[in-house]
């Protein structure tokens with residue numbers, strides 16, 4: 222039975238916590254990206270989850286950059302991440318950086334050493350890894366495990382002062398080398414890294430590891446519910462261990478809750494893999510319109526509400542699943558159908574001459590900009606004797622099944638007249654170069670008073686030969702030619718790149734499009750949605766194909782229901 226709002230499992234936990242341990246005004250959430258790449262569609266799920274909870278409970282949501290690894294992180298990523306979140310329509314309360322807490326974390330690490338809960342290990346990383354053991358084999362204590370506190374403090378201080386080379390020492394928590402959870406086997410907290418940080422510059426040459434920095438950052442920011450993906454589940458024990466070892470807590474501890482990642486078919490959602498695509502030049506950049514990054518999807522013409530509706534439909538659960546790419550396309554069409562103005566463009570033109578139309582005549586026809594949204598009004602398009610239509614919309618031989626133009630058959634020219642094809646001309650190779658038609662002067666369509674009621678089965682789009690102009694169109698297809706490119710044991714994911722995923726063509730557009738600018742999205746009637754690319758110039762407007770008009774999601778819907 223529906224009716225009452227259904228709570229997801231995280232909301233249920235929060236509701237319960239509100240009854241037992243938290244006041245409503247204590248609630249605080251965060252989205253914690255590592256600035257080592259651009260955000261992707263998977264992150265939209267985490268972003269939407271946290272910010273929706275913030276909205277629902279009127280609680281702050283922090284944007285926290287988990288910037289503890291200067292080797293991979295940089296400021297370009299920080300800016301890109303902020304831009305993407307704002308574009309999705311979300312606003313964070315505080316912009317935080319784990320690097321702002323380096324001093325505090327260092328101080329707390331000293332506390333651990335003083336309490337004999339951490340020690341300096343002077344073995345190299347291979348040796349430490351060897352002693353870690355396995356799930357079936359207990360670990361081995363490091364020979365440095367019982368190093369005197371004083372000596373630990375001295376070396377740690379020297380590490381901070383840059384007196385020890387990389388790899389010479391690490392600080393490890395002293396937990397349990399026999400723990401069934403490998404993460405609890407004396408995890409490393411700090412390593413020496415002579416690498417300039419994008420914010421702290423050269424202040425630090427020791428850097429905290431994720432597990433040590435994350436929960437403590439949550440605590441400093443008074444986060445109540447720290448939401449992360451399922452792979453962090455085994456980290457929860459360590460997360461809690463660290464929090465319990467902190468000096469007397471002044472406020473409540475954050476709670477880590479894990480949810481399932483969003484996986485999407487025909488793509489990869491891992492920053493490491495996306496970064497590989499960029500570095501190895503498989504794509505033109507993080508914002509290549511085939512990338513599942515927010516910036517790529519934006520450049521492709523996907524509107525923010527489509528991304529959000531998609532991740533909401535995918536839902537919050539504890540079980541991993543893969544959502545079909547075509548569901549995302551469904552939401553893109555749904556959003557653009559309401560907003561995108563209709564225009565005409567011909568991708569693969571052939572000339573058509575209307576023999577009974579007066580040679581020097583030109584007239585303005587009225588075309589509706591968006592039948593789904595009358596407030597977008599009408600525009601005027603010039604019509605004359607010579608026009609261009611799609612080659613595919615003409616077939617020489619008459620056939621009952623072909624509803625477009627063929628010899629002896631009538632179709633309506635969109636926003637214009639009904640025409641009938643009578644003859645054609647071919648070049649030496651046999652390709653059609655011109656189609657000759659006659660038109661019915663009484664059949665004018667449009668929103669004027671002389672609107673014709675006469676109906677024919679087919680309608681085709683066209684552009685005026687004289688007034689159309691050249692555009693460039695980037696046609697895109699799935700970046701990978703298999704549903705799960707990164708789940709094949711024998712082949713690396715880049716081997717599944719769809720070589721035909723990008724094709725550039727020249728096309729013709731109606732004159733109203735000359736003023737189109739970056740980010741504008743149109744429906745090219747009967748073809749699909751197209752977004753003006755950032756590389757457009759005044760002399761050459763470039764359109765990215767966002768998505769076709771046809772919805773092949775509907776037939777997948779049943780499958781999707783089964784999945785959920």
Ligand code: ATP
Nearest residue numbers: 253254255263264266267449450482483490491492
């Ligand atoms: P990746 O594996 O792509 O590198 P990540 O987890 O390392 O992702 P972070 O920048 O650390 O990337 O992620 C920030 C937040 O987004 C984390 O809380 C993480 O759990 C969440 N997140 C990352 N990928 C997904 C996904 N596919 N679905 C849902 N949430 C995700």
Ligand code: MG
Nearest residue numbers: 254255287431
């Ligand atoms: Mg991560």
